[in-house]
Amino acid sequence: MPPPPMIGVIGGSGVYQIEGLEGASWVKVSTPWGKPSDEILVGRLNGTPMAFLPRHGRGHVHTPTSVPYRANIDALKRLGCTDVVAVSAVGSLRPDYQPGDFVLVDQYIDRTFAREKSFFGPGCVGHVSLAHPTCPRLGAACLTAAKAAGIKTHASATYLAMEGPQFSTLAESRLYRSWGADVIGMTGMPEAKLAREAELCYASLAMITDFDCWHTDHGAVDVAQVIQTLTANANAARNLISELPALLPDHPTCPHGCDHALTYALMTAPDKRDPDLLAKLDAVAGRVLK
Numbered sequence: 001m002p003p004p005p006m007i008g009v010i011g012g013s014g015v016y017q018i019e020g021l022e023g024a025s026w027v028k029v030s031t032p033w034g035k036p037s038d039e040i041l042v043g044r045l046n047g048t049p050m051a052f053l054p055r056h057g058r059g060h061v062h063t064p065t066s067v068p069y070r071a072n073i074d075a076l077k078r079l080g081c082t083d084v085v086a087v088s089a090v091g092s093l094r095p096d097y098q099p100g101d102f103v104l105v106d107q108y109i110d111r112t113f114a115r116e117k118s119f120f121g122p123g124c125v126g127h128v129s130l131a132h133p134t135c136p137r138l139g140a141a142c143l144t145a146a147k148a149a150g151i152k153t154h155a156s157a158t159y160l161a162m163e164g165p166q167f168s169t170l171a172e173s174r175l176y177r178s179w180g181a182d183v184i185g186m187t188g189m190p191e192a193k194l195a196r197e198a199e200l201c202y203a204s205l206a207m208i209t210d211f212d213c214w215h216t217d218h219g220a221v222d223v224a225q226v227i228q229t230l231t232a233n234a235n236a237a238r239n240l241i242s243e244l245p246a247l248l249p250d251h252p253t254c255p256h257g258c259d260h261a262l263t264y265a266l267m268t269a270p271d272k273r274d275p276d277l278l279a280k281l282d283a284v285a286g287r288v289l290k
């Protein structure tokens with residue numbers, strides 16, 4: 001029997017709390033990959049178990065580079081999450097995706113270079129498919145929730161993940177546009193890669209806060225502009241999340257295979273596997289290592 005649905009929400013910049021969780025408490029979760037960004041708020045939303053983790057920690061302590069992505073995903077998996085909705089602030093790289101709009105991210109270009117990107121490594125080599133890096137079923141639920149909450153949401157976007165923390169140069173912004181990227185942010189990767197390795201359904205809902213620096217009618221992005229747009233639209237994000245529980249199926253076997261991503265992924269022969277790494281993979285890959 002597949003586990004019952006539990007939604008993990010990763011809150012991005014400006015989203016450090018969620019309201020309305022019944023019986024909510026902040027819990028400390030230890031992982032073999034270090035400490036998550038913060039304690040995790042666990043409770044129920046309209047009867048469905050939910051776990052909320054602020055990606056940068058309460059008070060925005062972590063940079064996009066220092067976010068402990070592996071610990072965060074491991075902790076959500078360890079708590080029993082089946083589905084993870086990531087909320088992020090992004091800049092728009094196209095004129096028709098405008099500040100205040102939401103987008104459902106379904107593709108990535110990963111330009112980050114200073115982060116741990118895999119749970120696997122020497123002694124347990126694994127290769128998962130990332131052709132479709134997000135879960136279409138969870139994405140569809142997010143779009144339905146956004147519609148119910150009255151939020152303008154674009155159904156598809158390619159997210160350029162940059163290292164940061166500085167924003168892009170004009171030449172970079174133009175280059176990313178020429179590559180076909182639609183939005184830009186600093187945290188979408190390796191989060192999506194790790195969620196896939198952990199066999200979690202993952203969807204990324206991004207709020208557009210600015211036009212980065214390429215748009216001739218708009219000044220270059222700064223933090224004040226990002227915060228202003230985030231604050232103006234924070235309620236929309238909350239309303240959207242509260243619509244989600246009713247939209248998840250009772251028996252969450254993923255028709256797209258997110259929950260079986262590791263079935264053919266492991267390459268290392270059983271007798272060559274590193275016991276220390278296998279122990280660390282207990283939550284993430286326990287299903288295939290039992």
Ligand SMILES: CSC[C@H]1O[C@H](OP(=O)(O)O)[C@H](O)[C@@H]1O
Nearest residue numbers: 012013064088089185186187226
């Ligand atoms: C505050 S602007 C840059 C900052 O905002 C985004 O954060 P998140 O993705 O966690 O919402 C962006 O990726 C940068 O980390």
Ligand SMILES: Nc1ncnc2[nH]cnc12
Nearest residue numbers: 089090091184185186212
């Ligand atoms: N223009 C931008 N570049 C990178 N990350 C962002 N987050 C919000 N706006 C951004």
